[in-house]
Amino acid sequence: MIQFRMRRLKAAALALSALLAVAVSVPAHAQFGGIVYDPSNYAQNVLTAARSLQQVNNQIQQIQNQATSLINQARNLASLPISTLSTLQAQVQQTRQLLAQAQRIAYSVQDIQQAFTTRYNGANLTAPQAQMVTNANDRWQDSVGALQDALKVQAGVVGNIDGARSSIDTLVTASQSASGALQATQAGNQLLALQSQQLADLTAAVASQGRAQALEAARNAATEAEGRERFKRFRGN
Numbered sequence: 142m143i144q145f146r147m148r149r150l151k152a153a154a155l156a157l158s159a160l161l162a163v164a165v166s167v168p169a170h171a172q173f174g175g176i177v178y179d180p181s182n183y184a185q186n187v188l189t190a191a192r193s194l195q196q197v198n199n200q201i202q203q204i205q206n207q208a209t210s211l212i213n214q215a216r217n218l219a220s221l222p223i224s225t226l227s228t229l230q231a232q233v234q235q236t237r238q239l240l241a242q243a244q245r246i247a248y249s250v251q252d253i254q255q256a257f258t259t260r261y262n263g264a265n266l267t268a269p270q271a272q273m274v275t276n277a278n279d280r281w282q283d284s285v286g287a288l289q290d291a292l293k294v295q296a297g298v299v300g301n302i303d304g305a306r307s308s309i310d311t312l313v314t315a316s317q318s319a320s321g322a323l324q325a326t327q328a329g330n331q332l333l334a335l336q337s338q339q340l341a342d343l344t345a346a347v348a349s350q351g352r353a354q355a356l357e358a359a360r361n362a363a364t365e366a367e368g369r370e371r372f373k374r375f376r377g378n
Contacts, residue, residue, distance in 0.1 A: 216321035223315055225308040225331050229338045232301045236345045239297045244286030246356065248348070256283065261359050266366045273367050280360040287353035294349040298342040308335050 240248060246256045259265060260276040268276070312335070316328035 213321075217323055219321050219324055221315060221319070221324045221327035221331075223311060225312060225335065228304055228308060229331075229334055232304060233338055233341055235301070236294070236297055236342055239290075239294045240345055240349070242293070243290050243349075243352075245283045246287070246352075248352070257359070261363045262366075266363060267370050273370075277364065277367065280356075280363055284353070284357045284360050287349075287356045291346075291349040291353040295346050298346045301338075301342055305335060305339060 246252055260279045265272065265276050309332070312328050312332050316325055316332070319325040319328060
């Protein structure tokens with residue numbers, strides 16, 4: 142529609158230009174069929190034609206500006222042709238699965254409370270000898286399982302580094318070659334999502350390592366308490 146209007150206006154401009162050229166080339170006192178042209182009327186007609194031509198040129202310029210604005214808007218509304226969201230979601234899901242595979246004592250307040258009640262503190266530290274041996278073995282398995290879980294989570298986080306590096310390269314390239322504001326914004330949002338995924342991996346690694354250290358410290362404390370109880374019994378005997 143805009144191109145059709147521009148063609149019509151350009152045709153009108155050319156016609157007015159031709160009219161001006163003919164008008165300027167006609168002598169002020171030329172006669173055609175006995176009719177004498179009035180110079181003042183002639184000048185007024187030339188001035189009117191010039192103004193009409195200027196208006197047509199202004200309209201052409203306005204249409205060109207509108208067309209340029211529409212092109213820029215189309216570029217700004219163009220969506221980013223690539224997406225790393227599925228890759229990021231897969232990496233987050235993998236880390237969540239590793240955390241869900243926690244052995245013995247899971248990441249649950251209820252599980253932790255139950256485990257500490259049965260084999261880390263209270264009357265179980267002064268239980269009969271056979272029960273104390275069983276509790277000690279259970280605590281050792283808790284510690285070994287937590288250390289293994291921490292190593293698995295750390296391995297998963299390290300495995301995500303290559304995927305994160307590839308996503309960064311892709312998104313930075315897309316951002317630098319973005320044709321409009323929307324593409325640049327979407328590339329930036331995906332980079333923020335990647336950063337969030339990396340922070341989630343870091344949180345998971347720290348949590349798993351902290352869990353292993355806490356269980357090992359609790360095992361050492363329980364072992365020390367049981368040791369005092371055994372020494373007390375030995376001295377009493």
